Amino acid sequence: MNILVLFDIDKTLLRSKLTSTTHAKAFSYGIKQSFGIEVEFTYKAIHPLPGLTDQQIIKHLLEQESVELTENKIKECMKHMEKYYITNMQKGELEALPGTKKLLEQLKQKNVTLGLVTGNIEAIGWKKLEDVHLKHYFSFGGFGSDAADRAELVRIALKKSGYQGNNVFLFGDTPRDITAGKENNVKTIGVATGPYTIKELKDSGANLALETLENTEQILSFLNS
Numbered sequence: 001m002n003i004l005v006l007f008d009i010d011k012t013l014l015r016s017k018l019t020s021t022t023h024a025k026a027f028s029y030g031i032k033q034s035f036g037i038e039v040e041f042t043y044k045a046i047h048p049l050p051g052l053t054d055q056q057i058i059k060h061l062l063e064q065e066s067v068e069l070t071e072n073k074i075k076e077c078m079k080h081m082e083k084y085y086i087t088n089m090q091k092g093e094l095e096a097l098p099g100t101k102k103l104l105e106q107l108k109q110k111n112v113t114l115g116l117v118t119g120n121i122e123a124i125g126w127k128k129l130e131d132v133h134l135k136h137y138f139s140f141g142g143f144g145s146d147a148a149d150r151a152e153l154v155r156i157a158l159k160k161s162g163y164q165g166n167n168v169f170l171f172g173d174t175p176r177d178i179t180a181g182k183e184n185n186v187k188t189i190g191v192a193t194g195p196y197t198i199k200e201l202k203d204s205g206a207n208l209a210l211e212t213l214e215n216t217e218q219i220l221s222f223l224n225s
């Protein structure tokens with residue numbers, strides 16, 4: 001199949017089994033190292049959090065602080081986060097979501113080009129996929145360390161792949177994923193394995209919305225249409 005299929009990572013391909021995650025702690029660590037400020041990363045502090053890129057989260061966490069958010073400082077902060085994550089991530093803290101392995105395997109067999117669009121800093125994204133044994137399906141993507149805006153991450157992934165919007169599909173669990181796809185004329189599939197319902201994903205413009213990625217047949221027939 002001459003198509004490109006892009007996947008978000010968090011709550012689309014995998015999820016954390018812990019309530020307090022290493023990724024969340026990496027934000028506090030990176031910000032302390034680069035800006036000397038203690039911030040606690042809580043899901044309530046940033047609303048709505050789901051679908052924000054790591055750079056956007058850093059900016060949100062420092063919104064009330066009088067610090068200068070230069071590009072270099074943000075880059076430095078991301079480097080610290082990366083180091084923290086790679087050092088502290090516990091094996092088995094993540095799990096692949098139902099159906100992902102089967103779906104990726106089938107897409108691979110059909111020679112579909114697979115890519116990532118994730119708000120994760122690149123090294124953190126790869127580490128997460130490695131932990132749930134899904135890394136080998138992917139070789140490129142648009143990552144949160146490439147740009148702050150998710151639509152820009154889609155553009156980056158498209159550019160790397162050479163595909164144009166009309167032959168591209170994007171899977172994600174939040175309205176932010178759907179909007180970023182739409183902005184690039186990509187067909188979008190919402191999956192309700194994150195905090196949003198099928199209805200919310202459809203309302204945000206998803207071309208298809210699914211409870212999980214388990215129904216491989218339905219997904220393949222949509223990708224064929």
Ligand SMILES: [Mg+2]
Nearest residue numbers: 008010011173
């Ligand atoms: Mg997500």
